[in-house]
Amino acid sequence: MLERYELEAFLTLAEELHFGRTAERLGVSTGRISQTVKKLERRVGTPLFARTSRSVRLTPVGRTLYEDLLPAYRQLRAAVERATAAGRGVLGGLRAGFVTPWGGDLLTAAADALLAAHPGCEVTVREVPLDGGVRALLDGTLDVQLATLPVREPGLTTGPVVLRDDRVLLLPAAHPLAGRPSLGPEDLAGLPLIVPTGTHPGYWLDHHYPRRTPSGAPVGRGPAAATWQEVLSHVTAGRGVAPGAARGAR
Structure with a gap:
């Protein structure tokens, strides 16, 4: 046993x-x-x-x-x-997940509001690693997740958009593109993108880590990363670049 x-x-x-x-x-x-x-x-x-x-x-x-x-x-x-x-007299439990620090702040505030309105509930908020995707939702470990769209998984319901942000590109400080005031999708041509490991579906990877620019120019692939710290380490070492959110830069 x-x-x-x-x-x-x-x-x-x-x-x-x-x-x-x-x-x-x-x-x-x-x-x-x-x-x-x-x-x-x-x-x-x-x-x-x-x-x-x-x-x-x-x-x-x-x-x-x-x-x-x-x-x-x-x-x-x-x-x-x-x-x-039943022993605690709890009426219901909710397990919520987030990927980014600002997502954690949002979910924690939402949990506090829920508990204030319904003190008989229990809410658990935990971080989902970069390579986790929505696996925790699919296997029942989480009940709800603040996830980055798109999500088109059978059996999952997508709720309203709660946060929008500008996209940025993580680059080494000495990179030729780092001094540009702005970048576009075509600037990804030939750059090695650092792609997260894990179980992300193909449509999600294609959306955030495209293999070609809109005009058809190939986009390279750099090393894979399981955490945001690994992403930053690869970028700092000049092994590749990575898309991100403006909040992450701040």
């Missing part, structure tokens, strides 16, 4: 495929996750993950175990959450 920390470590690593992000989500050290997974693999008798210095992926046995365990884990967690809510 799996213990709770083994189950959570395995399922989270199967979703993240990254030991550091798994440790961050569970609030433990990377070494603890590695030890837990190795212990579980010894118990099962076969590797559950194939690891290299650059990647982590599920083995066929690991994939089967993940698909078998996930529904049962969700049922168990939902039952505990319902019992906890």
Whole structure:
């Protein structure tokens, strides 16, 4: 029988495929996750993950175990959450996610307003990593997310636009385009764009990280990044450029 920390470590690593992000989500050290997974693999008798210095992926046995365990884990967690809510007298819970700092400010203010009007509710606000896309909505980890459009996923409902902003291009300070007062889509020609890793759908990537300019000139691809800090590091090192929001520049 799996213990709770083994189950959570395995399922989270199967979703993240990254030991550091798994440790961050569970609030433990990377070494603890590695030890837990190795212990579980010894118990099962076969590797559950194939690891290299650059990647982590599920083995066929690991994939089967993940698909078998996930529904049962969700049922168990939902039952505990319902019992906890009933014990606290909470009438309902809402899990909300954001990607950008200003998105976090908006959601926190909205949560405060909701709780003031309905003190019997419980609201959890958490950050979604750059490479997370809307995966947390699709797998039921979040109930609502302040996401960057477009979102056209089956089963998800898109609400009203709550924030608009100008687009900017993150460039090294010494880049020839950095001194321009403004840039247009054609200026992306030949530039290597830093693209987020993760599960973003193709239509979303094409919208924000196009492979061609409107006139058809090719746009390059730079290194991939899982966090905004990685994006900034790549830009600073001159490895590529990245689109962003004006609020991010400020």
